[in-house]
Each structure stands twice: as structure tokens, then as C-alpha cells.
Amino acid sequence: MNFNKLTKTANFAKNKITSSRVLDQKNPIIISIIQQLSFITKHSCQGVDPRTRLRNGQTFTYSVLASRELCSPEELKIKQLLDAVSHVMYSDDY
DSSP: OOHHHHHHHHHHHHHHHHHOSSSOTTOHHHHHHHHHHHHHHHHHTTTOOGGGGSOTTOOOOHHHHHHHHOOSHHHHHHHHHHHHHHHHHTGGGO
């Protein structure tokens, strides 16, 4: 896994979400996505696989949440950024 790329990709996605005018920053789903991206960045910038820092049985849900919540053309651009995060983090699976 390329931790530098993961950190940059997750930070970029998070910044786009927090600066978005179409997303409700108080929406619990958006808050959860932002928190997950922060968690990913916190560990990847230290060269640690964020997946190994989840509690036993936990998984990242930002992608599922985004697919249910983001549907306008502007929101779909943000979903593509989240898909890019997944692609970097799960690059071995692609």
C-alpha cells in the first residue's frame, strides 16, 4: 500500500467534502464519512495500514454510506474521490 498516496487521496476527499456547498456538514452520515477519512489519514501518514487499526470485526463504511447518500451530479464527484481512497487502500484487491 502506498501510504503517502493514501494520505493525500483521503485528505483531498475530506477537504472537498468539508468545503462542499451541496453537502450538509451536520448530516450524521457526512460526519461519519469525514471521521473515517480522518482516521485513515491519521494512520496512513504514520505509515500504518488503517485497516489494521480498526477494532476486531469493524470495517470502513464510508463507501457504502456515500453510495446511499450522494446522488446529485456534484455529490457524485465527491463519491468518485471516496472511490479513489478505496482504490488506494484496497489496491491489492483491484
